[in-house]
Amino acid sequence: MALWIDVKYAGEISSRLELFKVKTTKPYTANFRCPICGDSKKHRFKARGYLFTKNNQLVYKCHNCGAGMMFGKLLKHLDATIFKHYQFERFREGDDITQRTGNTCPKPPFEFTPPVFETPSSLLDSLLDRVDKLPDDHIAVQYCVGRKIPRERFSDLYYVDNMQKIENLSQNTRDKIVGEEQRLVIPCYNRQGRLVGVTCRAFDDNPKRYLTAKVIDDEPWLFFVDKIDTGKPIFCVEGPLDALFLPNCVAVGNSDLKVISHYLPKVNTTLVFDNQPRNKEIVKLMRRACTQGFRVCVWPSTIKEKDVNEMIVAGRSREEIVTCINNNTYSEAALLLNINQWSKVDGAA
DSSP: OOHHHHHHHHHHHGGGSTTOEEEEETTEEEEEOOTTTOOOSSOTTOOOEEEEEETTEEEEEETTTOOEEEHHHHHHHHOHHHHHHHHHHHHHHTOHHHHHHSOSOOOOOTTOOOGGGGOHHHHHHHHSEEGGGSOTTSHHHHHHHHTTOOGGGGGGOEEESSGGGGGGGOGGGTTOOOOOOOEEEEEEEOTTSOEEEEEEEESSOOSSOEEEEESOTTSOOOBTGGGOOTTSOEEEESSHHHHTTSTTEEEOSSSOGGGGGGTSOGGGEEEEOOSOTTOHHHHHHHHHHHHTTOEEEOOOTTOOSSSHHHHHHTTOOHHHHHHHHHHTEEOHHHHHHHHHHHOOOSSOO
């Protein structure tokens, strides 16, 4: 089967496909509004139809109406005349299916499940732009540079130019995304590498700084857990951006860090709460973590910044912060004593 013929004719009909965009060339992946169902009538930016490479040919799949077919059948639906030229060129190329049956549009197997949509990185790459591939003057790159995020971690982050595109990630996210602004996207995978969901950070002072979209409901938010080596010391922080600065680090996206006890070994994990001694809830959670046998970092009084990212922006090095965490990590009675000395809250026990 000649993939190049499919790609050639996909290019010929691209002008008829609304919002058509080639996402990748190797393997070939294209995205556009579904010509079968018309895609969303409410949101003109939604594009849930995909052409992707499978077994050296193109296959079509719509994530809105569920239509799935070989490229030839889609082409026939769009233009019967061009389809005849396509059939002839496939025959001339020596396509075995054409010679045996005269039909270049075999029906996909009943059990057909396109693997490209099960691959998190491929799915995100087809919908969004990875930050490490954007130019230096791009708003997402400038934002990351301003936050002093390490360049080697840019590949873990994405940019979306319209939040409505996030609805294409899963059936679970449809009709749940508000707004059309551009944002920084931080993906969350589970230990097996499946996409759990994404959290999207506003570039400005939007009251809703973070918007989340979950793809798998029964999986926890554990950012970067797919990169963790459980045989080495593990850090657990609140914010996913903070996790980008520490080695072997995960983030839970909120203040309840002790939830990781169900997923990571407690014995070599250090909980690193935000430095908020006046926050009653954080003080309470730190004390509970102490009673449950966790090792917890209690920030010294010399640290004035609220979280790891603020410490980096203030000029502290990653090595300095790691050393500070290691030197101020406690457990059991020593932990409770240091929490009480650190806390500026009365009656939070």
